[in-house]
Amino acid sequence: MTYNLFLVDSCGPDVLAEALSAVLQVPVKEVDVADPDGDQEGRYWDALVSCDYSPVQGNVSLSLNIYAQDSVKLQPSEAQFSAALAQRIGTPVLYPPTESPVSAHSLVTPEGEVIRARLPDPDDDEEFMVTAVEAFVEQLPEVPVMHLPEVVRAQVIATPLSDSFAEAITSLPQDGKGEEGTPISAEVAEVARFAESYLGAWEKLSRRVENNWEPSGWYPLDFYREVLGYRDDIEGYLRQLPESVATLYKRYVDKVDGLYQELTVEDTEHVVMGDSGGPVTDSVQKAWWWYRRPEPMPWEE
Template identity: 45%
Template sequence: MTYNLLTVEPLTLDAVTAALAQCLHVGVQEVDVADEDTDQDLRNWDALVLCEMVSVLGDVSTSLDIYVHESVQPRPTERELASAFARSAGALILFPAEEALPSAYWLATESGLVTRARLYENDDEEPCYTIDRVEAPIDRLPHVTVARIPEVVRELKVVTPLGDVFAAHLHRMYPEDTDTPGTPFWTARSSLIAWEKLVRQMEAAWAPSGWYPADLYMERLSARDKLEQLRNQFPPNVTVLLQNALEPLDDLFADLTVDDTDGLLGKEPLPGKDVASAHGWWWDRRPEPLPW
């Protein structure tokens, strides 16, 4: 198994070796760490843990590419290793997030905090890294903006079983139209998955981010509107499939929201809300509390 970590503070070979040995519960002699100056002929290529250290520029100091032999058990997740390494080395550690965004990272501190971070890498021949934003204040990064990172929430991988089944049925019956952007079938598939993502994340109390951008919330309510507008454009068999997917999602949305009797959503300057458009009943309910 491989791991990719970045350290904010510069660390010595011995410090990295000791931290990896402690985190992975192996002897120091079973860890081989090398940097740009290490003689490759002197390395222990049979070690259970191999690590390549590369010095980098900017807000991070070192890139660690770590290989752990399958015989090392248990093998931690990247998050677990980063947290344990941060505690052992007394350092700030960044590791890639699950989302496809190249800037999406997590940052682990020696105190046990793990927070979202946005990390940019420039295109220079020798790249320079910039920690652009973190979602929690870090004393050792006083120059970094502390704010939420909305694009990560948009890219979260959310399981959408009802939307996936609907999409599969559509593709079997109308493959070309389903895969062609802009067609009613393509719009229905995309809108249903967007609606299910909202409901599933609401059901999970907005995990893992713990919040939800207002503009994304509006987009996904609008996606539900599109589904309502499309109903009459489909043959009966597709209408039934869509209704079967929508009913449990609509019921769950209703259970997870409250009547917006005080008009709180209407009072807020929410991005993306077109007051001139006709909206369904889902606009008259809201999460409690609001997640943004």
């Protein structure tokens, strides 16, 4: 198991070795900690746990590349490992999430609180800087606290209705190779796959409302409008697909539309249609989904 982490506060190799020994429950003599740019003569290459640590410039102090051999019985996830290490050493630990851009790290405090933090990859010879966090971090008091849109965009949201449509399309015979039913061409199947992706985006919005915008509890208004634009595009796919496939597609679109209507309220002030999020009264007429919104609105504090 490999762990790629950053520490906010620095510590020596002996402290790291003892912490890794405790977290992974291996003898401290089986932990090798070294600077990869330093002297390699004394390294224990067969250690159960190896840790390359590199001092970095910026508001984080150390970059860690840790490897635990398969024979190490305890193999915690990166999140679990980071939390245990932060508590042991007494400094926040940053680790990259699997579902988000690399810059949107997760930061775990010594108290176990997990906060999303923006840590962009630096250019050559530049500093590693946490530039934003979603909650105040005592050890990073100067870092601005703000929502991170990239985290919201990368969240994995289940879309059972869209998935069902995709499965239905996959089961249709294509180019005459099926035993039953009217075959669809490869071109139609490709269009249906694009249509499914737009349906998935539309369903994700309703699922976010359904789950109270968890885990962020926030959703940007421009993202909301973007998805309403995808719903506009769905109308184009309904016209573009052959009748049999369009009928199938519309069945699932109607289900997502119903879910959206159930979870939203009439936007009487046209907040969603406004150019800057404020109420307007002279909006150009659009489709009905542009005149509904969630309550409360997730883009307001």
